[in-house]
Amino acid sequence: MDKRLLFVISKIFCSFVENSSVPLEELKKTIRSYAHVSDSDMEFGMKFYKRKTFKKGDFLLKPGQYIEYFYFMKKGCVSYYSMEEGKAQVMEFFTEGSFFTDLYAYIQEIPSESYIEALEDITVYAISKTDVQKVFDHSHQLERFGRLSMQRTFVITFQRINQLRNLSNQERYLELQKKRPELFQRVPQYLIASYLGLTPVGLSKIRKRLSKS
Amino acid sequence: MDKRLLFVISKIFCSFVENSSVPLEELKKTIRSYAHVSDSDMEFGMKFYKRKTFKKGDFLLKPGQYIEYFYFMKKGCVSYYSMEEGKAQVMEFFTEGSFFTDLYAYIQEIPSESYIEALEDITVYAISKTDVQKVFDHSHQLERFGRLSMQRTFVITFQRINQLRNLSNQERYLELQKKRPELFQRVPQYLIASYLGLTPVGLSKIRKRLSKS
DNA sequence: GATTCTCATTAAACCAGTTTAATAAATATA
DNA sequence: TATATTTATTAAACTGGTTTAATGAGAATC
Incomplete structure (x- = not known):
């Protein structure tokens, strides 16, 4: 065969x-x-x-x-x-x-x-x-x-x-962190970004903005 | 009474x-x-x-x-x-x-x-x-x-x-026109805008852009 | 231990929306 | 018919993303 x-x-x-x-x-x-x-x-x-x-x-x-x-x-x-x-x-x-x-x-x-x-x-x-x-x-x-x-x-x-x-993208990101925190441990960030409807770059910007406040 | x-x-x-x-x-x-x-x-x-x-x-x-x-x-x-x-x-x-x-x-x-x-x-x-x-x-x-x-x-x-x-907002607008054209006869435009997730101003811009091409 | 690969961040230029405010057009009401 | 009200358009300034491309940092592989 x-x-x-x-x-x-x-x-x-x-x-x-x-x-x-x-x-x-x-x-x-x-x-x-x-x-x-x-x-x-x-x-x-x-x-x-x-x-x-x-x-x-x-x-x-x-x-x-x-x-x-x-x-x-x-x-x-x-x-x-x-x-x-x-x-x-x-x-x-x-x-x-x-x-x-x-x-x-x-x-x-x-x-x-x-x-x-x-x-x-x-x-x-x-x-x-x-x-x-x-x-x-x-x-x-x-x-x-x-x-x-x-x-x-x-x-x-x-x-x-x-x-x-x-919700804004930032609000959806925070919501996801609250509702399904375990996902952030087991799934790479670019897939999270995709799930939220943004690019990895976009998510990175949001994270940066949040870390400043 | x-x-x-x-x-x-x-x-x-x-x-x-x-x-x-x-x-x-x-x-x-x-x-x-x-x-x-x-x-x-x-x-x-x-x-x-x-x-x-x-x-x-x-x-x-x-x-x-x-x-x-x-x-x-x-x-x-x-x-x-x-x-x-x-x-x-x-x-x-x-x-x-x-x-x-x-x-x-x-x-x-x-x-x-x-x-x-x-x-x-x-x-x-x-x-x-x-x-x-x-x-x-x-x-x-x-x-x-x-x-x-x-x-x-x-x-x-x-x-x-x-x-x-x-889909972009413009694509969603065109899609709605195609799928449910009767709505545009019976429903005011600002409600259509809201349904599409935009402001009346935004929809107006899209319509203008489309009418030019 | 060095190399490769994957993933995340940053910067710069861009763009399709937003808000606010003014105007125009259409509709309803006096 | 005139007036008031509602709805649609336009303009100007703004914003939160996008794309592209370069850099950095960690993990897997040789």
């Missing part, structure tokens, strides 16, 4: 670890924070989740792909970004306890225009889109969880809009 | 027209564009909707109020805005066929910080929050409609973020 092809295949599959019947406790707990779900419905749902790991620098998603999986972050941090005129535009950082995917492409069933990249070695639980549908068909309560988690996502997205519209 | 009090009361209630068993066909059709709903489930849901009318300039919502109703716009246009440092910040214009409320305050069950104001005489169908819950409890299919309409709202909100982040 062609060595380069083998390399590509290994790149794609190396990160996958097969089904583990193990500790989905956090995931269950997170789901139950949204809606009451009976034990039997919960077990029905859990059996579709598969544990996967990725190495720092691996891509969970690249542009052009249709969205296959919904993820729950067990350990680690990813960036979700698009490329605009050659520059990465970070939409979001997802860390422990988050549900995530390229939700925009997932919902609309269109090819993604974004990247999801592991910023550290990560562990996730993944459920396929078709399995999500099975779970919602099977359980009214889990469908309710789906609705309520979508509401939550809307709230966060809406807050993002309000911040973009009503 | 004190005349001023009477005036206030009439201001509050004049706009309400009581239950009509009439043409919720558009509403039903819109719901069914999201999910299959049996006739009996649909009838169960429909009986909670009440038709209401408001005059131009009336407020459907003011800051401080908890959200009571979810609306479906039958006829007319409202603006949904907040006040930041004395200036109206228009979040959205809702027109015929839209579901709307202050979704952010509705979901979080917190007092609104926003206004919803009729920009024209309007007719809406309103369902109370408690009735929405009854409907979702009663019907898995209508709960699915709830989930999917929430997804739709997320998509629109997400597009809004992308536009705010990746």
